[in-house]
Amino acid sequence: MAYGFEVSTSDGVKNTFNLTTGRLIRLYNGTSVTGSAVISEFDSSKGEYFYIQKTYSLYEQIFTWDNSTKTLTWAKHYSPFYGSPPDSSYSSDFYVAFFHNK
């Protein structure tokens, strides 16, 4: 083998040649309704992030990622006709999981 890892098992030879696992790079705990955070170890070209509800909320914030500054920003929804929901509709204690699959 040229690379990776290969093991002989009772089911035959297993190797890592074509595996594509997901690896949790960072589990960030957001503690405000709106805000931002720098996640220096995450690269959006290698994976993605997703919200995990930690405490109850009616809605989930909108998240945006700037890969050049490694900054995650979250905000409430907004409509020019109706404005935004109240802060109480959102959680100030949630997780954002960052994972790489490359």
Place this chain on the structure above:
Amino acid sequence: MAYGAEILNQSGDTVFSTEDPVFEIIGKGTVTLSYQFSSSVTHEIWSDPTYGSYSTLSGVNGYINTNSIGTWDEDVLTLYEVLSGQRVYKWGTESSSTRYQYLFSFGQTSVRYVQVRPATNITAPTSGYGMVFYDSSGNPTWSADKKVLDNVQPLSVTTTTNRWYYWNNGTAITSGSTFGLQRYRGIRGTSTGFVKEATNFSNYGVASPAYRDLRLYGSFDRATYGFSANIDWNQI
């Protein structure tokens, strides 16, 4: 990396590194949608906020409260299988204090699920054979006898092979005069991959949800985050 072990695949992508936990498969099961939508009415699926078109709904469909399935913890993620041509949505909350989540499907009478959690501190075998990796804190993060999630892709990548999905419940907002917050987020399986969708159920004046229609806001799917995987059900 400064220490520990790292394993690459043939594309040079990292498969495993000592400090980044992979997703360990901890269970699987099947959710049967016991509450069937009424077949005595013709349901309509409206597409996009313009309400410019709709199609009628056919096939078996239903919903169920998933409160009691599998393992519940804030770091446990449940992936659902979405078959080609079918739709699966979820709504509700699954927090550390409250678990109140509904699963809806159009086309599937039951939905298979697989639960995973980050392998931050797995139970390593104390006998037998194989290999175990530990992180810098001394916690076992990889063991030869554990099953981990493979073929993981971000939801931004549409694949034709993956049909298992984890996605956030999410909230999307429409703009203009069609203001609304869509709290049903879902996945539609297609022959060429999948489509992320945000929905609301209409006909709220109707007493029973079984008679409500589905209103799609496919243009506002950008707030749906998660990942997909290709799982061999018989191997886990």
